Amino acid sequence: MVEAVNTYQIDTVNAMASAVKSMAKAASDWLTFAFDVPFARAVVFGVHIGGHLFVEGLLLVVILFLLSQKSYKPPKRPLTKKEIDELCDEWVPESLIPPITKEMQCEPPVLESAAGPHTIIDGKDVVNFTSANYLGLIGHEKLLESCSSALEKYGVGSCGPRGFYGTIDVHVDCEARIAKFLGTSDSILYVILLNFGDEGVHWGIQNGLYLSRSTIVYFKHNNMESLQSTLEKVTQDNKRAKKLRRYIVVEAVYQNSGQIAPLDEIIRLKEKYFFRVLLDESNSFGVLGSSGRGLTEHWGVPIEKIDIVTAAMGHALATEGGFCTGSARVIDHQRLSSSGYVFSASLPPYLASAAITAIDVLEENPELIKKLKQNITTLRKGLSDIRGLEIASDPQSPIIFLKLKQSTGSSSDLELFEDIAERVPKEDNVFVATSKRSKLDKCTLPVGIRLFVSAGHTESDLQKA
């Protein structure tokens, strides 16, 4: 519509211009004729005035007049109030949630006691393979003792963010203890770990990466060549981006598949391409390495090479929350700019004291880790000859991940697993979990059954499984 108007306008102007020009020509001809006759060669002020000069001056005036005309613009008409009202009335929003399908209806099983190696569901005692209680510290008396004394002393909540009197001395002690254990300079505690990538990373990391507004490039799960090629590409593309901070984000033991990251290779790559490494040790802290210091000990890499280590304490340490350690500079920066730290209340003090006790226990009893490793191997041996399923996780990881030998890659897989997961507690008193995915997750790994092995499991438990 607008273009038509424009051409119409141009046509009009053209027509006007040509009409005027022809008129001017006619007039000039007539004038020339008229003037030439009487005083064709008059001289005024020493300038020859030929009749044609007069005509050209007139033409100039006409042209200037046309140029100074404003061009035609269609007037802007904002929507009237009545029109807005109509639009608002017509608009129908989607419902807040999509309709509930049958698969959304399933409820998780309800535990009636602590989630230790044995737990009670529906009055029956079952062997529990779903809690990430690797060192069997749930229900440990020392932990319970320290927790109850902390509860008596401090109450439950901490009633304030860290900046405003939410820092209780246990928090600072806990941070120092963790730092001492791992050998880094400092650490910082969070209430739940959502840190701010490998394709198999779990949703917390994905969300953190997305929120940090950085460009995220994924590489194939645990595939070092893919990592190398991606790093090459990225460094080549951004030659000018020397000032950009670049991170590789990996998990030590992947929650979604149970594999272990080859840290020595990653370190090599990182030093070649000048990236920083952010290592998530949620499932490997307290598990890997001969004294439980995690992936770095497992591979024999000094911990200063890793820039930031994050971990959730809800696994081996049997408390809730998470922490992040690294060099002092990084940690200090986080204290002020990490939104999860500044804007929300601090960890309840009894959980912090539980964490301290847990680390103490871990340091004093390294045989817990040995027992865990033994349990892992036993369980793997026992499970390796179930027909139809294969073990997809690394031999040393505490998460055993079973997937179908031939997966159809569709949702019927999930249903099959859920069937198995439901029947198993009823028939054999064993409690396992399927891996569930939120629809927001970008992970593309196949689904499977997950078993978390714990040092608390005895031989008989494992045989049952």
Place this chain on the structure above:
Amino acid sequence: MITIPYLTALTTYFSYGLLFAFGQLRDFFRKLIDWWHASNLQGYAPICLGLEDFYIRRLYLRIQDCFGRPISSPPDAWFDVVERVSNDNNKTLKRTTKVSRCLNLGSYNYLGFAASDEYCTPRVVESMKRFSPSTCSTRVDGGTTTLHNELEECVASFVGKPAALVFGMGYVTNSAILPVLIGKGGLIISDSLNHNSIVNGARGSGASVRVFQHNTPSHLEKVLREHIAEGQPRTHRPWKKIIVVVEGIYSMEGELCKLPEIVAISKKYKAYVYLDEAHSIGAVGKSGRGVCELLGVDTADVDIMMGTFTKSFGSCGGYIAGSKDLIQYLKYSCPAHLYATSISPPAAQQIISAIKVILGEDGSSRGAQKLARIRENSNFFRSELQKMGFEVLGDNDSPVMPIMLYNPAKIPAFSRECLKQNVAVVTVAFPATPLLLARARICISAAHSREDMIKALEVISRVGDMVGIKYFPAEPKKEQLGENRVKLE
């Protein structure tokens, strides 16, 4: 809205300008000195670019001792603040073993559940022995205990909605729920002073975000009309859904939200209302049920109600309450529910016990007493401060009262002077508030007695005179004497 006196604005700008200039000077010298010694970050980009942590290095570190003060006792009405010393001009602070007993005006302890409570604590310890401090697994895998189900029912009935869902941390609740409810093609309209967790959740969801002027329903209406008529930004397709996000009590202003008008407008334009009651649940309302009760809004009109347990219940965690379908859907798809460890069982028990005390179901009237006390305390404190001439923000009945400081130099002065006289206050500056509007925020609790408050008022008045923050003329006290004389006669 806060109108800042002209002279104060001028002096504040001048102070910040001076600090900025000094900071730049020091940075310049630092760069020179660093150029002499080679840096050991060969090839790596520095973690923080030059100007990013300028504020931290040059402005915040000078007054670092006012923030992050460690305490060594529960955050009750009186608590022990650990003293810290610094050997290098406030860059690092070391704890000493000295503690000073101070009056606590800064913790979110509205109903006094922060310390161990006679009803709650024994039950909490028992539940911990039974269920252990953590479940070590997510809700769907094996982290749901009978305690969790009981807690959700309790919360749902307390808040007034059919069902509820509980998470381990309040911040995560907002950040993880908004992306599930709305995505690309939706519109989130949020109050300009909403909390950081809401901002993060809105950003993470991928929907378009628009802001309306703080607590102004007429502007909200204008924004809604404009955006519904225009549609999505470039394609002009109609929006998929619109969610309006407001808070019950705004933590930096102490104001209550104008909920009835906002709900009426949202209903008219078919938008969904999301109410974040982090500070108001348990603290306002006749029986502690939050702003809906206080302002007379039917809970069925608010589509999604969210809140945290850290403030009034003395525990930790957050909840979402809504219709049964909504909660069922969230259980199926919310990442915080599927991936994060469930709320710690003793914390859950604390919340259940606290709710029982508030409702009076434990057999005593402590709950009603606490609610009455916090209301009296807040109103008394606020009116006294206003009489003394301080500029106090917030509505009546709200337990949060910010006192305006404005000038950056007054922030550490106020904080340190109060600490010397054994009153612990919280001061807030940029980035939690706009640059010019620094303030000291007081949180009143039901655990404060009349004498505590009178002492606090005296100290604040003295320090206020010293620091010079009584921006309004104080009400003259001579009127009282005159009145007395009249009465005697």
